[in-house]
Amino acid sequence: MGGFFKSSIGRKVAMALSAFFLMFFLLQHFSINILSVFNPDLFNEVSHFMGTNPLIQFVLQPVLIFGVVFHFVMGFVLEIKNKKARKVAYVKNNGAANSTWMSRNMIYSGVAILAFIVLHFIDFWFPEINTKFIKGDWSGTIEGVEGFRYYEELTHKFVSPIRVGAYVLAFVFLALHLLHGFTSAFQSMGATAGRKKTLQNIGKAYSIIIPLGFIFIALYHHFNH
Amino acid sequence: MNLTLKIWRQKDSNTKGQMVDYKVTDISEHMSFLEMMDVLNEQLVSSGEDPVAFDHDCREGICGMCSMYINGEAHGPDRGVTTCQLHMRMFKDGDTITIEPFRATAFPVLKDLVVDRSAFDRIQHAGGYISVNTSGNTQDANAIPISKHAADEAMDAATCIGCGACVATCKNSSAMLFVGAKVSQYALLPQGQVEAADRVRNMVAQMDLEGFGNCTNTGACEIECPKGISLDNIARMNRELMKASI
Numbered sequence A: 001m002g003g004f005f006k007s008s009i010g011r012k013v014a015m016a017l018s019a020f021f022l023m024f025f026l027l028q029h030f031s032i033n034i035l036s037v038f039n040p041d042l043f044n045e046v047s048h049f050m051g052t053n054p055l056i057q058f059v060l061q062p063v064l065i066f067g068v069v070f071h072f073v074m075g076f077v078l079e080i081k082n083k084k085a086r087k088v089a090y091v092k093n094n095g096a097a098n099s100t101w102m103s104r105n106m107i108y109s110g111v112a113i114l115a116f117i118v119l120h121f122i123d124f125w126f127p128e129i130n131t132k133f134i135k136g137d138w139s140g141t142i143e144g145v146e147g148f149r150y151y152e153e154l155t156h157k158f159v160s161p162i163r164v165g166a167y168v169l170a171f172v173f174l175a176l177h178l179l180h181g182f183t184s185a186f187q188s189m190g191a192t193a194g195r196k197k198t199l200q201n202i203g204k205a206y207s208i209i210i211p212l213g214f215i216f217i218a219l220y221h222h223f224n225h
Numbered sequence B: 001m002n003l004t005l006k007i008w009r010q011k012d013s014n015t016k017g018q019m020v021d022y023k024v025t026d027i028s029e030h031m032s033f034l035e036m037m038d039v040l041n042e043q044l045v046s047s048g049e050d051p052v053a054f055d056h057d058c059r060e061g062i063c064g065m066c067s068m069y070i071n072g073e074a075h076g077p078d079r080g081v082t083t084c085q086l087h088m089r090m091f092k093d094g095d096t097i098t099i100e101p102f103r104a105t106a107f108p109v110l111k112d113l114v115v116d117r118s119a120f121d122r123i124q125h126a127g128g129y130i131s132v133n134t135s136g137n138t139q140d141a142n143a144i145p146i147s148k149h150a151a152d153e154a155m156d157a158a159t160c161i162g163c164g165a166c167v168a169t170c171k172n173s174s175a176m177l178f179v180g181a182k183v184s185q186y187a188l189l190p191q192g193q194v195e196a197a198d199r200v201r202n203m204v205a206q207m208d209l210e211g212f213g214n215c216t217n218t219g220a221c222e223i224e225c226p227k228g229i230s231l232d233n234i235a236r237m238n239r240e241l242m243k244a245s246i
């Protein structure tokens, strides 16, 4: 089995497995965030549960971080290997004749998403780690705010138009990345289902609705607070 | 029609090459692309210049030898054809046509438009066959029942002519459509299933060793393949390798 993941196909499979995991995570993340629009109290409750449940904090969170890092590192490794496979470039290459822009530029949409994740970590994740693991405050409350602090923190972040702009742009890149990545992951796993219309349509719906939903959340809080 | 050709000229594998402009006149739209190249070469020979080297053999889309990258596409702008089947009516009078060799580190240029595709042969040698005794007491192949569906799919995979257009087209220079087809044509049939696990392992290992890139499922190969080999063959190869590795 060790040899398998060293082969070109094994790497594809590993890429696809981490992609499935990240796509599932994204769906879960979205489901919680959208609560902030419809039911701030419930959003606070769920956020507190996710932020303090030991199984999530000590098991799923490290797995998630590993998944994110793995997907990025492997993406770069594959890109470098693939560049080496053609050292002399074509003088004229008509890529648009046989493939989509998204499929040819996964590395660029990926880098844009990576830049976003760095910003996102600075915005939300590092402060959380600081509060919980360094200061040891697991109460989920903060002075001056009644009840849990999460909703307040979220809306506060979306005041700056620059940050909201960056978020919107990042989600456009995420949509582009998913438009190829969703079905590509199925194909890599050996499922020809990825080439069937039904799954392609599910892929398109997922790739557009989820990022659009995140954009909606950011804009909603920006214009309502 | 009159055309301007921009062609990659390279003396040998150790010399640096460059694009050179040529003009050809009175080209009939009924000519094949290779016949147009013949006209150019006759012109070059009669003026004492070195003709443009290019691969060709059958000139009817069977052998897979012809291998040009024409206006940014393997085998040119038409679909489901090799360069020898590409007609000049796909172009217009006054056009400028860019002609390059297939590019991949695993396909080094030997001269002008001729590349060395022996990497494909070595992949085939690694497992693209079945070991049967052919000493005279061979079982009649028709004695083994095979479903129509499997037979059709195996036949479709077997139509791959090993031209290398998939590699040339792929942004990653991946050979997975070729290897997927070769793995599939046997994996679908009982005669091939005996050695299936070793075959896929060895052929994929050789493919990686030759320095082909990793497939990222852009699907460009399937579009440019002159034989319409389907991406489903790559998926099948992935499944076969997973099966063989567990």
Ligand code: SF4
Residues within 6 Å of the ligand: B064, B159, B160, B161, B162, B163, B164, B165, B166, B167, B177, B178, B181, B224, B225, B226, B227, B228, B229
């Ligand atoms: S899969 Fe198609 S493009 Fe690739 S070598 Fe075979 S015939 Fe040529």
Ligand code: FES
Residues within 6 Å of the ligand: B055, B056, B057, B058, B059, B060, B061, B062, B063, B064, B065, B066, B082, B083, B084, B085
């Ligand atoms: S020369 Fe044989 S396929 Fe073109």
